[in-house]
Amino acid sequence: xxxxxxxxxxxxxxxxxxxxxxxxxxxxxxxxxxxxxxxxxxxxxxxxxxxxxxxxxxxxxxxxxxxxxxxxxxxxxxxxxxxxxxxxxxxxxxxxxxxxxxxxxxxxxxxxxxxxxxxxxxxxxxxxxxxxxxxxxxxxxxxxxxxxxxxxxxxxxxxxxxxxxxxxxxxxxxxxxxxxxxxxxxxxxxxxxxxxxxxxxxxxxxxxxxxxxxxxxxxxxxxxxxxxxxxxxxxxxxxxxxxxxxxxxxxxxxxxxxxxxxxxxxxxxxxxx
Amino acid sequence: xxxxxxxxxxxxxxxxxxxxxxxxxxxxxxxxxxxxxxxxxxxxxxxxxxxxxxxxxxxxxxxxxxxxxxxxxxxxxxxxxxxxxxxxxxxxxxxxxxxxxxxxxxxxxxxxxxxxxxxxxxxxxxxxxxxxxxxxxxxxxxxxxxxxxxxxxxxxxxxxxxxxxxxxxxxxxxxxxxxxxxxxxxxxxxxxxxxxxxxxxxxxxxxxxxxxxxxxxxxxxxxxxxxxxxxxxxxxxxxxxxxxxxxxxxxxxxxxxxxxxxxxxxxxxxxxxxxxxxxx
Ligand SMILES: Nc1ncnc2c1ncn2[C@@H]1O[C@H](COP(=O)(O)OP(=O)(O)O)[C@@H](O)[C@H]1O
Ligand SMILES: [Mg+2]
Numbered sequence: 001x002x003x004x005x006x007x008x009x010x011x012x013x014x015x016x017x018x019x020x021x022x023x024x025x026x027x028x029x030x031x032x033x034x035x036x037x038x039x040x041x042x043x044x045x046x047x048x049x050x051x052x053x054x055x056x057x058x059x060x061x062x063x064x065x066x067x068x069x070x071x072x073x074x075x076x077x078x079x080x081x082x083x084x085x086x087x088x089x090x091x092x093x094x095x096x097x098x099x100x101x102x103x104x105x106x107x108x109x110x111x112x113x114x115x116x117x118x119x120x121x122x123x124x125x126x127x128x129x130x131x132x133x134x135x136x137x138x139x140x141x142x143x144x145x146x147x148x149x150x151x152x153x154x155x156x157x158x159x160x161x162x163x164x165x166x167x168x169x170x171x172x173x174x175x176x177x178x179x180x181x182x183x184x185x186x187x188x189x190x191x192x193x194x195x196x197x198x199x200x201x202x203x204x205x206x207x208x209x210x211x212x213x214x215x216x217x218x219x220x221x222x223x224x225x226x227x228x229x230x231x232x233x234x235x236x237x238x239x240x241x242x243x244x245x246x247x248x249x250x251x252x253x254x255x256x257x258x259x260x261x262x263x264x265x266x267x268x269x270x271x272x273x
Numbered sequence: 274x275x276x277x278x279x280x281x282x283x284x285x286x287x288x289x290x291x292x293x294x295x296x297x298x299x300x301x302x303x304x305x306x307x308x309x310x311x312x313x314x315x316x317x318x319x320x321x322x323x324x325x326x327x328x329x330x331x332x333x334x335x336x337x338x339x340x341x342x343x344x345x346x347x348x349x350x351x352x353x354x355x356x357x358x359x360x361x362x363x364x365x366x367x368x369x370x371x372x373x374x375x376x377x378x379x380x381x382x383x384x385x386x387x388x389x390x391x392x393x394x395x396x397x398x399x400x401x402x403x404x405x406x407x408x409x410x411x412x413x414x415x416x417x418x419x420x421x422x423x424x425x426x427x428x429x430x431x432x433x434x435x436x437x438x439x440x441x442x443x444x445x446x447x448x449x450x451x452x453x454x455x456x457x458x459x460x461x462x463x464x465x466x467x468x469x470x471x472x473x474x475x476x477x478x479x480x481x482x483x484x485x486x487x488x489x490x491x492x493x494x495x496x497x498x499x500x501x502x503x504x505x506x507x508x509x510x511x512x513x514x515x516x517x518x519x520x521x522x523x524x525x526x527x528x529x530x531x532x533x534x535x536x537x538x539x540x541x542x543x544x545x546x547x548x549x550x551x552x553x
Pocket of ligand 2: 160
């Protein structure tokens with residue numbers, strides 16, 4: 001179980017920039033085996049929140065704990081999948097997938113065997129000795145996913161993992177992720193700015209508001225599982241439409257509110273995702 | 274970098290390898306022949322002592338080589354070059370890494386590095402001469418002064434250019450500081466470090482010859498000086514040819530080591546890097 005309470009972070013002023021209240025009083029509890037999607041407009045602090053859970057960034061106030069143990073840095077029970085893939089361009093696909101195991105001192109024979117298993121799982125058999133630069137974006141993110149799964153983490157942290165992919169590739173990968181997740185049932189925190197993606201994948205959708213980022217609502221998604229084999233039916237269902245529509249209403253309100261409150265002050269800048 | 278990665282990179286050759294090879298080799302060969310021809314014709318037509326034709330230079334080169342003067346000087350020069358460049362490479366890359374990794378070190382050393390990079394390096398020759406006298410150390414000092422700063426500057430840039438995303442990825446998989454350096458930062462920085470080494474070796478050749486000309490009576494530099502005193506223009510140009518060949522071979526060796534160690538780099542990135550590196 002992941003427990004986040006009273007989490008707050010302000011980025012200090014830099015030069016002419018004012019300080020940024022990135023997160024304020026974020027409270028969230030994620031159960032074991034849950035697939036939680038976090039949805040929010042760009043710049044609302046989603047990446048910041050995930051990096052804190054990953055132990056890659058400090059915060060000012062509040063607490064994050066995994067199974068009761070406070071997070072003080074990265075840990076072997078958490079693995080991250082990056083929006084930019086973050087693959088080693090000089091290492092083969094096999095070495096990339098095995099990288100987390102290599103860092104942990106697993107012998108070459110063992111980690112290669114494990115890597116090949118996962119390369120198989122994500123459908124990249126035959127590409128073991130290629131370099132990342134020779135693969136398409138979708139294939140590269142499959143490598144990123146395989147690398148995270150290879151260390152057999154309890155928790156997968158995914159920061160807009162399909163955000164850099166084209167629509168078709170993204171849909172294929174969503175299905176594959178569902179399949180893998182429904183077979184392994186790891187705890188997943190999945191960040192997205194797509195309402196459809198959030199609803200299709202998640203057990204619950206945590207809706208975040210911008211500046212300072214807060215969880216404004218937790219929306220349960222009572223769609224049946226397994227969903228991997230029924231993506232089209234789910235996306236065509238009335239329930240799916242209802243949830244996405246209500247999420248959209250709230251997101252739109254946030255944006256309108258933000259625009260009004262920003263009038264007279266400097267225009268809200270659009271940060272890189 | 275391991276063998277499999279290199280093999281994988283090689284399994285994807287450019288689309289028209291043979292044709293590209295031909296078209297790439299032709300222009301420099303033609304240019305070289307044209308240059309030699311022009312040299313010969315102009316020198317013969319002009320007929321002045323200080324500009325002998327190519328053929329005369331080649332003959333003089335053969336004479337010098339046969340007399341043993343070139344070979345014995347060559348050994349001395351190459352020794353100076355190899356020792357000097359090795360020291361410059363080791364310390365240049367080392368200092369550059371420290372500067373790249375620690376802001377405070379960079380802030381402290383930056384001004385010196387850039388001052389020395391722009392200062393005319395030969396100015397330091399008399400200083401080394403005053404300190405070390407007519408010894409090899411004086412020449413090595415000049416070689417190092419010539420080549421180390423460009424290596425430092427490029428290594429700093431190399432460390433800076435390592436994608437933060439990769440470092441963060443390493444951290445998220447619980448890499449130790451040592452692992453971060455050995456498995457992510459170093460391999461990611463290697464291409465730009467080599468760009469610096471390639472520039473460094475060229476400067477080291479210049480430093481060796483200039484040092485020898487200025488300081489001591491050994492090496493090819495000394496041959497140039499004594500030939501110059503005798504107004505033996507053909508000998509000066511003959512030695513110059515040898516020096517140019519040394520420089521080209523030295524750069525080629527660094528390039529080969531580079532290609533072995535950074536074979537994963539896509540060819541487009543390699544070309545860009547070369548252009549940037551060559552322009553500095
Ligand atoms: N390292 C940082 N220094 C200063 N400001 C930052 C930093 N990282 C993020 N921010 C700011 O915090 C806010 C939230 O950023 P982020 O978490 O990346 O948003 P999201 O992922 O939701 O798009 C943005 O306004 C961004 O500009
Ligand atoms: Mg983001």
